[in-house]
Amino acid sequence: MSLVKWSNDLLVGNEAIDEDHRNLFNLLERLNADLGSGQINQETQSIVDALREYAESHFAREEACMRKMGYEHYPVHKAEHDRFLSEVCALQSRVARGARTAQLDIDQFLAGWLREHVMVRDMALAAAIRGERLAVA
Numbered sequence: 001m002s003l004v005k006w007s008n009d010l011l012v013g014n015e016a017i018d019e020d021h022r023n024l025f026n027l028l029e030r031l032n033a034d035l036g037s038g039q040i041n042q043e044t045q046s047i048v049d050a051l052r053e054y055a056e057s058h059f060a061r062e063e064a065c066m067r068k069m070g071y072e073h074y075p076v077h078k079a080e081h082d083r084f085l086s087e088v089c090a091l092q093s094r095v096a097r098g099a100r101t102a103q104l105d106i107d108q109f110l111a112g113w114l115r116e117h118v119m120v121r122d123m124a125l126a127a128a129i130r131g132e133r134l135a136v137a
């Protein structure tokens with residue numbers, strides 16, 4: 001199984017969050033395929049840009065929700081988001097410079113990280129949201 005591919009074990013049971021995650025994995029999969037072709041071009045750049053933008057807005061939604069409920073695991077959860085974003089930013093500048101060594105990062109680091117984050121942190125967050133009966137705006 002490829003780490004970049006969305007799979008149902010990633011479902012956390014909150015429709016808004018699951019939809020965001022599906023989109024994030026789609027971007028990672030496209031980026032991986034694009035980098036795998038060995039050609040870094042304008043399209044690669046625009047996928048990384050979209051990934052950064054999408055991840056930022058998705059994380060902001062989760063974080064707003066956590067603050068609203070006074071979520072006790074907020075600092076750890078937020079620190080993981082920040083780490084992911086800083087890796088995406090680093091990738092963004094490598095791609096901008098035309099680096100060709102980015103593929104391993106997508107598969108192993110970004111997708112591996114996101115998968116684990118979703119299954120551990122977001123799964124717990126979704127359960128807490130259900131407990132509070134909150135809607136993710």
Ligand SMILES: [Fe+2]
Pocket residue numbers: 062077081117121122
């Ligand atoms: Fe999260």
